[in-house]
Amino acid sequence: MPADQDPATNPNSAxxxxxxxxxxxxxxxxxxxxxxxxxxxxxxxxxxxxxNKLCFVDGSLNQPAANLANHRIWNRCNDLVISWMMSSLEPSISRSVLYLKTAREIWLDLEERFFHSSGPQLFSVQQKLCDLSQADDE
Structure with missing residues (x-):
């Protein structure tokens, strides 16, 4: 992208x-x-x-410093991503993240509270398969 092109007008830009x-x-x-x-x-x-907005939640596009040209547009896009996220959350969950400042902070907060590894489920399935295997051998 040419240095003088506004990233907000480039369809390939976040x-x-x-x-x-x-x-x-x-x-x-x-x-x-x-x-x-x-x-x-x-x-x-x-x-x-x-x-092309995944970078606002996965941490691959950090907020530019306030004195940089892209700071305002980054905030605008971040706020749009936040509004999309908030509209897809049940009201009590939405209120719980309302005052976080970035889409990334909201994403991490939700992951920390609600992501559950499937490790125990995997162990349970493996155990059942092992039990079936042993029963077949008898």
């Missing part, structure tokens, strides 16, 4: 906002209510990636 982006109040049909976090997260990842 700072680009289409009319569709600006008019979309919801990105995903799933409203996260505290259950099935992995389903909600996957839906959000797909939707954000399709709009």
């Amino acid at each position: 700072y680009y906002l289409s009319n569709h982006d600006l008019n979309a109040s919801k990105l995903v049909s799933i409203v996260f209510d505290g259950k099935c976090f992995n389903d909600w997260k996957r839906s959000m990842v797909i939707a954000l990636s399709a709009r």
